[in-house]
Every structure is written in C-alpha cells, then in structure tokens.
Amino acid sequence: MIEAYFQRVAGCRTLNQINAVHIAMTNVMTPMEALAVRDRLAGGSWMFPAENVGADGSASLTAMLATHMEKIVGDFVEAGKERAEVFQRVPVARDVWLFSRGGERSGKTLIIAFTGNADRLMMPTPTFMQHLDADAVDVLMLVDRSKEGYRRGLGGIAESIEGLILALPRLGEAQRYRRIVTAGTSGGGLPAVLAGLKLGVDAVMAVGCRSPHAGRWQDLPGVGLGGAELLVAWHGETAAKGISIVHGAQHAQDAAAAEEIAKLVPARVVPVSVTGVEVQHNALYPLVRAGRFSPFLREHLGV
Structure with a gap:
C-alpha cells in the first residue's frame, strides 16, 4: 500500500487527480501505513515529480500531501495511544x-x-x-x-x-x-x-x-x-x-x-x-x- 500510494500520486497531473488518489488510498489504509506515508513525506525522502509540475509545483504539492497526512496522524493523538494500532x-x-x-x-x-x-x-x-x-x-x-x-x-x-x-x-x-x-x-x-x-x-x-x-x-x-x-x-x-x-x-x-x-x-x-x-x-x-x-x-x- 505504501509504495502504491506514492506510485499513484506520482502519476497525477492535476490537483483534483492528486486529491482523488489521496482520498481513495487513505480510505483503505491502516494506521501503520498512514504513519509510514507521513514519515516519508515529512522526512523529505520523497518529492512529487518535478517533471510533471515544475520545481515550485513539486515543492508545494509535496508540502500539501505532507499536511494532509500529518492531519490524519495528528488525529491519532485523540485516541490516547502511544503507538499505532497494528x-x-x-x-x-x-x-x-x-x-x-x-x-x-x-x-x-x-x-x-x-x-x-x-x-x-x-x-x-x-x-x-x-x-x-x-x-x-x-x-x-x-x-x-x-x-x-x-x-x-x-x-x-x-x-x-x-x-x-x-x-x-x-x-x-x-x-x-x-x-x-x-x-x-x-x-x-x-x-x-x-x-x-x-x-x-x-x-x-x-x-x-x-x-x-x-x-x-x-x-x-x-x-x-x-x-x-x-x-x-x-x-x-x-x-x-x-x-x-x-x-x-x-x-x-x-x-x-x-x-x-x-x-x-x-x-x-x-x-x-x-x-x-x-x-x-x-x-x-x-x-x-x-x-x-x-x-x-x-x-x-x-x-
């Protein structure tokens, strides 16, 4: 699922496509997968392909996805647990x-x-x-x-x-x-x-x-x-x-x-x-x- 998420997002060309893929993938993600995607985005080890949207677009879209995943993982705190459910x-x-x-x-x-x-x-x-x-x-x-x-x-x-x-x-x-x-x-x-x-x-x-x-x-x-x-x-x-x-x-x-x-x-x-x-x-x-x-x-x- 984690690799599939990045592969599908990387194939997008418009903001609407990115949002649709992101929502569809998070609709079937586990907590551990969401945490792993968040960590990769936050750690800077993955960037949206610049050849699709240019350097500025790559940075902004990557930051947008990181924000979306940070929000999901941030909601975990409200469950009062130190670790993601397996x-x-x-x-x-x-x-x-x-x-x-x-x-x-x-x-x-x-x-x-x-x-x-x-x-x-x-x-x-x-x-x-x-x-x-x-x-x-x-x-x-x-x-x-x-x-x-x-x-x-x-x-x-x-x-x-x-x-x-x-x-x-x-x-x-x-x-x-x-x-x-x-x-x-x-x-x-x-x-x-x-x-x-x-x-x-x-x-x-x-x-x-x-x-x-x-x-x-x-x-x-x-x-x-x-x-x-x-x-x-x-x-x-x-x-x-x-x-x-x-x-x-x-x-x-x-x-x-x-x-x-x-x-x-x-x-x-x-x-x-x-x-x-x-x-x-x-x-x-x-x-x-x-x-x-x-x-x-x-x-x-x-x-």
Missing part, C-alpha cells in the same frame, strides 16, 4: 476488506461496517481504526461504489440488499467471533440497521441515516418491500440488541430520519453535540476532535 488489511471480495491483526478470533468482536457515499466512515479509515483495539476487534468494511446505498447488493456478492446481508456471516466468518456488531454511516446507516435486525447482532450504530420512507428505499430490488416495511418485518424475525441511531444535533434532516426509524423498531436516538461546534451530517469526526470518539464506540458498540 491492523492488516485483507481483501475478502471486491470492495470488501477485513482489517485484522490476525490470531484467534473467539474472544474478539467483529464490526460489519457499511461505509457511505464517501467510501469511509465519516473520517479517514486509519483514524477510525486507531480508535479500536486491534487485539479485541476486527472490522469487515464494505464499500458500495455504485452509490446505491447497498440497495442492489454489491457486485460479485449479491444483487439485493437481503442477499448481501445473508452473505455477510460467510464473508466475515462470523461464527469465529464472540460478538458481532454492525455500524454504518450516511448511505450505509440504514443498511447497518437492516443487517443488525436480519442477523440478530449484539449492537448497531447507524449514523446520519437516510429516511426509510424516501423514494429510493421503496420497492427494493429483489426484495419486493420498501425500507420501512423491511425494518418492521425483520424486527419481527430477530432480536438485535442495542440499536443506536446517531445524528448531528444541528442536522434537522438526519434527526427526522432517526425519529422515523425509531418509530418502526426499538432504537435509541442519539443526537451528537460538541461545545463550540455545529455538528451537521458528519456526526462522528467532531467526536474525534473532541477526544470523545473512543468512549462513544464503547457506549454504542461495546468495543
């Missing part, structure tokens, strides 16, 4: 990765994580992983590049949200874990709730959910029901525990969607407030900056 990234299927330290899983919790349209969990992936204990937690991370909110499943796995959810225990080898929880942000929020209900998991944390009554959630492909109907039907099938529907305190649309979900299934609506900050759709990153994200994960996911 996760490894293992491809499971197309657009599905397992982040794990390895070793015996019988005492661990598996987080099944549904990213949103930004292909991350409201923060760079290394930041999210750094707030977990790699000895106690693995993460099965899903990315829906179609931006369909998993309503049509995922390519190569299933063509419906129900088929995708039913495939998750196999993909994540769920039987090997002590606990299973689901988490999702934005377009992945409602899928995380549905997966939690269908699989009967130990906890659910869904952030910035879409309304289950929205047009896009009606007559789901391969299911024949709408999002609201599916919530009610699957709640009747299983006994998922501890469903938290999280929203930014200053985001009226997400607050309304959270209340709509809570009218359909037993769930706790959790508004996020941070002193001096207007918490909008991204309700998680302000918690990172406030040093409150680790306890928030413990409270709502038990990790």
Whole structure:
C-alpha cells in the first residue's frame, strides 16, 4: 500500500487527480501505513515529480500531501495511544476488506461496517481504526461504489440488499467471533440497521441515516418491500440488541430520519453535540476532535 500510494500520486497531473488518489488510498489504509506515508513525506525522502509540475509545483504539492497526512496522524493523538494500532488489511471480495491483526478470533468482536457515499466512515479509515483495539476487534468494511446505498447488493456478492446481508456471516466468518456488531454511516446507516435486525447482532450504530420512507428505499430490488416495511418485518424475525441511531444535533434532516426509524423498531436516538461546534451530517469526526470518539464506540458498540 505504501509504495502504491506514492506510485499513484506520482502519476497525477492535476490537483483534483492528486486529491482523488489521496482520498481513495487513505480510505483503505491502516494506521501503520498512514504513519509510514507521513514519515516519508515529512522526512523529505520523497518529492512529487518535478517533471510533471515544475520545481515550485513539486515543492508545494509535496508540502500539501505532507499536511494532509500529518492531519490524519495528528488525529491519532485523540485516541490516547502511544503507538499505532497494528491492523492488516485483507481483501475478502471486491470492495470488501477485513482489517485484522490476525490470531484467534473467539474472544474478539467483529464490526460489519457499511461505509457511505464517501467510501469511509465519516473520517479517514486509519483514524477510525486507531480508535479500536486491534487485539479485541476486527472490522469487515464494505464499500458500495455504485452509490446505491447497498440497495442492489454489491457486485460479485449479491444483487439485493437481503442477499448481501445473508452473505455477510460467510464473508466475515462470523461464527469465529464472540460478538458481532454492525455500524454504518450516511448511505450505509440504514443498511447497518437492516443487517443488525436480519442477523440478530449484539449492537448497531447507524449514523446520519437516510429516511426509510424516501423514494429510493421503496420497492427494493429483489426484495419486493420498501425500507420501512423491511425494518418492521425483520424486527419481527430477530432480536438485535442495542440499536443506536446517531445524528448531528444541528442536522434537522438526519434527526427526522432517526425519529422515523425509531418509530418502526426499538432504537435509541442519539443526537451528537460538541461545545463550540455545529455538528451537521458528519456526526462522528467532531467526536474525534473532541477526544470523545473512543468512549462513544464503547457506549454504542461495546468495543
């Protein structure tokens, strides 16, 4: 990943290309990889190719990337740890990765994580992983590049949200874990709730959910029901525990969607407030900056 990051960035010709590559790569980086990239940029051992942008451009773009990586690694401090968590990234299927330290899983919790349209969990992936204990937690991370909110499943796995959810225990080898929880942000929020209900998991944390009554959630492909109907039907099938529907305190649309979900299934609506900050759709990153994200994960996911 580290060499791939520098190779892909070096092939860019515009600022937009650089930003797109940087975001895409940090969306799947581990904390150790982010630290290594930061150190190489900060140490001056790599410079953006001058033949692409000139000497001045090389210096400024290299400094920009260094600043971006310094910010990610700087967020690690808020997790209150002296060392980067040692996760490894293992491809499971197309657009599905397992982040794990390895070793015996019988005492661990598996987080099944549904990213949103930004292909991350409201923060760079290394930041999210750094707030977990790699000895106690693995993460099965899903990315829906179609931006369909998993309503049509995922390519190569299933063509419906129900088929995708039913495939998750196999993909994540769920039987090997002590606990299973689901988490999702934005377009992945409602899928995380549905997966939690269908699989009967130990906890659910869904952030910035879409309304289950929205047009896009009606007559789901391969299911024949709408999002609201599916919530009610699957709640009747299983006994998922501890469903938290999280929203930014200053985001009226997400607050309304959270209340709509809570009218359909037993769930706790959790508004996020941070002193001096207007918490909008991204309700998680302000918690990172406030040093409150680790306890928030413990409270709502038990990790």
